Amino acid sequence: MLQVAPALTDGLTAVVLVAALLALGSGENDLDLNFSGTWVHGAGPLSLRINLSTGCNKLSVSANKGSLTIEGQITSQCKRSDVLPLHLPSKEKSDFSLYWDPLLDQMKLEIGGKNLTLCRPVSLQGSCCTDLSLGPNAPDADYGIVNGSIKSDVITEKTRRAYTFLGQSISCSVLCEQALNRSNTDKTRGKARNEHLCAGTSEVEMKDDFKGYVVTSPIKGASAQSAAIVHLPPALKQAARQTSKVTLSFFSDNHLFQEGNNDVKVLNDVVEITVENEVIANLPEPIKITFHHEIITKMYSRKCVSWDARKDPLQVKWLEDGCETKQVGGNHTECQCNHLTYFTILVQLKPRPVRHLLALTAITSLGCAVSVISCFALIIYFCRKKQLKEQSRPIHLGLAVSLMFLNLLFFFTGVLANVAGESLCTWVAAGLHYALLSSFTWMGIQVFHTFWLVYRVFTPSPKTYIWMVVGFVLPAVPVIILTALGGIYGVKKVTPSDDVSNPYLMCWMTDTEQALLAHYLTNIPIMIVLVLSGGVMLFVIYREIKPRAEWSKNRVAFLSIWGLSCLFGTTWGLALLDFGPLPDFVLFVSCTLNSFQGFLLMLRFYMLNWMRKQAGRSGLGSTSSGSARQHMLQPQEKNEMN
Known part of the structure; x- marks a missing residue:
């Protein structure tokens, strides 16, 4: 061939x-x-x-x-x-x-x-x-x-x-006319093509009596409802000493303005404001730019940014410095900036902003403070009740210690992130992650031990040191590995929906891909297992106590079941339901129940102790070795043990 x-x-x-x-x-x-x-x-x-x-x-x-x-x-x-110089990865291609x-x-x-x-x-x-x-x-x-x-x-x-x-x-x-015609033809044919509109320019002459000026985007095809509007303040005249001409350029084709970061994107128009051969900064009265755009849902944050070319003039670097986001509406955003350069709206695609962050922070802080005091009181109570031969006492004590540590660190994490710095915040975040995993582990131990009491009545429970190793040592293993890898723990920014330029700082996992992967491999699986096992445990407890005459007569039985649900971690499952028509309601309920979990744990033990005393006075009690065993064993099993 x-x-x-x-x-x-x-x-x-x-x-x-x-x-x-x-x-x-x-x-x-x-x-x-x-x-x-x-x-x-x-x-x-x-x-x-x-x-x-x-x-x-x-x-x-x-x-x-x-x-x-x-x-x-x-x-x-x-x-x-x-x-x-080019600093490329050590490859030959x-x-x-x-x-x-x-x-x-x-x-x-x-x-x-x-x-x-x-x-x-x-x-x-x-x-x-x-x-x-x-x-x-x-x-x-x-x-x-x-x-x-x-x-x-x-x-x-x-x-x-x-x-x-x-x-x-x-x-x-x-x-430009050819580009516009081609774009309109593609629209008519139903082809997916980004509009390529040419940049528009406006020049403003600032005379001696200049008292400010309003400039609307001159781009062809831009309606009054969609055009960008710039308000030049009188202070710009005093700042510009060498010339009185201001040039404004409006760009609708923004695909070459993108940073290349998949987490953010430039939205619609980009506006450049310049005064020839002069650098204008720190204006006493800001320039106001109103951008009109498509409706942005509240699950995406947006912020006013300007192009910073001081450190690396070759790279597009959008910064919030010198700009404030004001009057944010569904389809418009006003930027107030004190300098001249390129301006636009940057949309943060992930993570999504948190609504009502201030209220949620207040609830969490109060709940953590109450939970720390409650867990400390429980620890003292269990330490003083050493004479009680109850198999569950070490497990209750371990859960109280881990929850107290978790709530204590979470209470101070915001303060430490703003004051201590990145190095200390890394260790605080690692400690917080360890406390969370330890609390989840102890809740899982509670579930397993309750099953043991219900179905293996005459079999001795595992030794105390085994529970201690599982509850306190095992959660430290993934935390040590992640700390050694580096880049997982540090300062995390939580963006509020009402003020995207002022994020809340806390010590936790960072927003990197490695940290996100670590979150899905450590926190999510144990949370899902805990929620599922807790739900099964609730069903088993309800089935066991429903036929009991003494439980049906006691009005606080339901409170005990609800306490068990909080104890076994089913409330953490609400964090997985933050979608649909009621995300704010679910978020508030989850935040309240989880932050007050230490208090609910103390309340549960108080109610069970009160119920034990009531049962003893009515002649229904016995000298059982534990509260869970006493309330869950069938009458014939209790007779056999006596």
Whole structure:
């Protein structure tokens, strides 16, 4: 069979690819460039070389053993010439993607998990360089770019030293009209395509009698209800000393403004406010920007942010510094900022904000304080009742100790997170996690021991030291492992829905993927097992005590069952039901019952002790070895033991 030469195959592939891209435009200009590939480099130091200038000639992407070079005449306004070090993972290959948007005059490079902005977005210019077609091929090499592709279409699988793209100059206004028409056509055909609206620009002349000015987004197609509105304060005139002109640029196409973080996203418009050749900051009266957007449900938080380019001008870094989120409505957000740069709304996709955080914090603090006192009283009670030959006493004592430790740490976790710092907070978080696992373990021991009392009446209970090892030593194992791994415990931010710029700090597992995985592997499984076993235990207890005449006559029997449900951890299962139409109600009930669990534990023992005394006075009691055994054994079993 006749084989086609490799060079001819690559040439045909390139021709077909270019023809396909030209046909895709259907007579219109192909808008942007998305070129990607794998850089085959050495193991030594790496660098990025940038040499961009204005014009419309060509764009070259080349690579060798130690550097990746992006150069050419392609921009309308951007000029850049830099050599920057690249700190990439210790591999000999690195994937990269280069994006070019002529309407925004923006170029962005993704490499090694970083998004580098080589040319910042600007408003619509006079001339745009577009229709970038593939130029002549560079020779093969040992180091260079392999699997070069345009919009996921592979050009060649060989390692090439460089790729060249030839541009064509066109009026930016004409290109913008074509982009708008193409977007409207796709909408009519029902195709899923993001709108690509051109940036709009407004200029404001601040005269001597300047008393503030309101600017509405001039972007074509933006209605009064959806346009961004900027209010410039009079203080801006005093801050701008060299010029009296303010330039405002409105960007609706925000896909190149994203940070690359899957947890957050830029919402709708981005507004740039500048005064030529001046840095404006710390305004005594803030600039107010009202963003109108689609309705955001309360399960997602949002905050006003500005682009900070001080530390790393190549990377998009949205910060809250200098901006406050005000007048948050369902479909609009007002930002008040004291400086000039790019502004937008950043939506936090996870974790979701907590509603009524202040009220929940107050309930939790009160409940933890009461529970600590209650558990301490229980510990003293059990220590003084050493003469009682009750098998359950060590288990009750272990649960009281673990719950007291848990509530004590949780009561101070907010204070320690704000005062102590990251290092101490790491150990406090580890201790809090250990106390939680220990409490869950002791609740599980309670369930197992109750089953033992009900179904193995004449079999001795396991020794006390076994319970101590299971309840106090076993929970320490996963905590020690997670602490040794590092990055699991630290300061956690809990975002309130009513004030997203002021999160509540606590010492707990961080928001990293490793910490989330540790949470699902340690806390969730034991909670599910505890809830299921507690539910089964409630059913067994109810079935055992329902036929008893003395229980049916006692009005506090139900209170005892409810106390058992709190004791065996079924209230923790409410945390798994935080969805549906009543999430706030479930959250308040769960928070109240779990934070007051130490008090409910003390109340249960008080009620059982009172019931034992009542039964003794009525002649129904006996000298049983434990309260649980006394109330759960059938009458004939008690007679046999006597």
